[in-house]
Amino acid sequence: MPRTTIDLPYQVEHISILDEDGNLDHDLEPDLSEEFLLRLHRYMLLGRRFDERMLKLQRQGRIGTFAPIQGQEASQLGSVAALRDSDWMAPAFRESAAQLWRGQSMESFLLYYGGYFRGGEIPEGIRNLPVAIPVGTQILHAVGLGYAIKVHGQDDVAMVFFGDGATSEGDFHEAVNNAGVFKTPTIFVCQNNQYAISIPRSHQTQAKTLAQKALAYGVPGIQTDGNDILAVYVAAIEAVERARAGEGPTLIENVTYRLSVHTTADDPTRYRDEEEVAVWEKREPISRFQRYLKDKGMLTDNAITALEDEIKDEIAEAVDKAEERMETLKDEAITMFDHLYAERPAYLEEQRQAFAAHWEKA
Amino acid sequence: MAKMTMVQALNLALHQEMEKDDAILVLGEDVAVDGGVFRVTEGLLEKYGELRVIDTPLAESAIIGTAVGMAIHGLKPVCEIQFSGFSYLAFHQLESHAARMRWRSRGAYHVPLVLRTPYGGGVRALEHHSESRESYYAHTPGLKMVIPSSPRNARALLVSAMRDPDPVVFFEPKSIYRAFREEVPDEEEALPIGSAQVVREGNDLTLISYGAMMQPTLTAADRLAEEDGIQADVIDLLSISPLDEETCVNSVRKTGRVVIVNEAPRSFGPAAEVMARLIEKSFWYLEAPIRRVTGYDVIIPLFAYEQAYLPDAQRILRVARETLDVVS
Secondary structure, three states: OOOOOOOOOOOOEEEOOEOOOOOEOOOOOOOOOHHHHHHHHHHHHHHHHHHHHHHHHHHOOOOOOOOOOOOOHHHHHHHHOOOOOOOEEEOOOOOHHHHHHOOOOHHHHHHHHOOOHHHHOOOOOOOEOOOOOOOOOOHHHHHHHHHHHHHOOOOOOEEEEEEOHHHHOHHHHHHHHHHHHHOOOEEEEEEEOOEEOOEEHHHHOOOOOOHHHHHHHOOOEEEEEOOOHHHHHHHHHHHHHHHHOOOOOEEEEEEOOOOOOOOOOOOHHHOOOHHHHHHHHHOOHHHHHHHHHHHOOOOOHHHHHHHHHHHHHHHHHHHHHHHHHHHHHOOOHHHHHOOOOOOOOHHHHHHHHHHHHHHHHO | OEEEOHHHHHHHHHHHHHHHOOOEEEEEOOOOOOOOOOOOOOOHHHHHOOOOEEEOOOOHHHHHHHHHHHHHOOOEEEEEOOOHHHHHHHHHHHHHHHOOHHHHOOOOOOOOOEEEEEEOOOOOOOOOOOOOOHHHHHOOOOOEEEOOOOHHHHHHHHHHHHHOOOOEEEEEEHHHOOOOOEEEOOOOOOOOOOOOEEEEOOOOEEEEEOHHHHHHHHHHHHHHHHHHOOOEEEEEOOEEEOOOHHHHHHHHHHHOOEEEEEEEEOOOOHHHHHHHHHHHHHHHHOOOOOEEEEEOOOOOOOHHHHHHHOOOHHHHHHHHHHHHHOOO
16 A cells, blocks of 8 residues: 555646747647737727726826736736627726726726726626625635526636635635536636735745646646736637536636736835836737737737727727716715615615705705 | 824834734734835834734635634734725634634633724725724624724724733724824823723713714814804713723713714614613613714715715714704
């Protein structure tokens, strides 16, 4: 009875297809249409520019605190690009590019971060959950969504986003374990952006990868270069296809970097140095994807300039619309009494009327 | 004596107690290298080292659950939960274990931990960053629940919380973290947990509040004096549990009229408990129905409407005047 090594069903793979120097692995390159690739590029750029605009608006006091996405565009868009409209998507709080791809409007973000809960409205027919701020708590919902998909006999999937910090929360472990046991069509997308506010990934866990955490629960885990949109997409589409085929969940770790602040209330110079940021600036996802598209003859500098102008106008229009809307919503504080229950109980209606009377007299 | 903000005063309390007592350690998310997101734990890592000032992985339940073990084995953990809205992830460790260990072990073990956490609205924050849900903790047998209202009493109460042999939940009113400064003595100062303070004296009306709501309550008291010639007794509860019933009862026996102010949702909130105690102990002294000014029974709105949610001096004044108008 010697000691033996237990043969685990999975190994952890790392996928990289398009590296920071523009080298391409032709064997792994996915066969995607020009239209689809250009759409991905458009949303990456839109995500980046919208984020930059929000940062300015926040600094000017026109919106409140939010969590910028800079550097994580590929990690988000490569993942949701593998979904179809009937699939479900559950964001954490740093997924604006993914949410825009999934049909949420820029105005809704501006309203939400401008302090109006109206911004949380989910447009008709869109299967996105609202932003979830308590870390890791939404991960279990994607297991429940996946279970419901099975009960309904559908072949949709549920994709949930969370960060490296969330993998320390109990909810993450409970979610991956339950998804494994129930074999739900759930795609766990961990955006490992290297920091949970000030805590570096190395202090979050002694594990070599976050992807390997799935293995303990009998679920496949895979790691990607999360700044390589082709690698992110390939990992996501494989996981989605497996889930649709009834083969259960997957954990994907996209290794990326938060180039900006945790939120606009954070000062990263207290815990990381500029040289580290500079290394990751070189690895950022948009320029490498642009180089790829140019090499394929799908994109030119002129086309980028034209697209930048178009996006600038779109964002400006969204900001105008949102600020106009805020102006009209300003005096509707009484809506704080809405949407708490299907039917407002009598005691709450009484409070609502007292509220109205107070503001009338004031 | 130096003029300090509440953040500085809390930081002073941590520095002085850690200096004196090697059993005290600080743990939480971003408390060491970053010095806490509000900088309350600034400089502790440099002075006391990483064994006693711990940046934990991101897991609230782990912070409190680990602290329970530490506390059972002779340490005095001071846990920071970054916002009280995230303390629910740790709630079961508090309720199921921290609050019960003394009882369950029939006194063999006790859990001298402190849970520090910022609470309350008024800072234009995101969802889950503005709640005032002290009732959850005050309602839990085995926990103490403390809420300071100024730099000086924050420091003195945190010192007592760290010295307390039982678990103390310590809510810090983040809207006044840096709103004003107050003289804080260099030498040690501790305020007993479970004692309220009468911060202004009068015979016409009693105003009872705590935490961030002391500011609008005191403004209302000033305006009552200036505009109505009414002198209010103003009580700062400081501890929600144990509640200082005696101070409240004595005041109401004198004034016969009382308004209680809390930021928390109205139903089953601290004001309701104070009302119940006053009815039990001073019913025959009342000259008007006891009134309360509170948050509404809704989720505190995102910041565009939060000022409309929060009790302010105007609301307190209106209710105080209605109370004074009652002819007994």
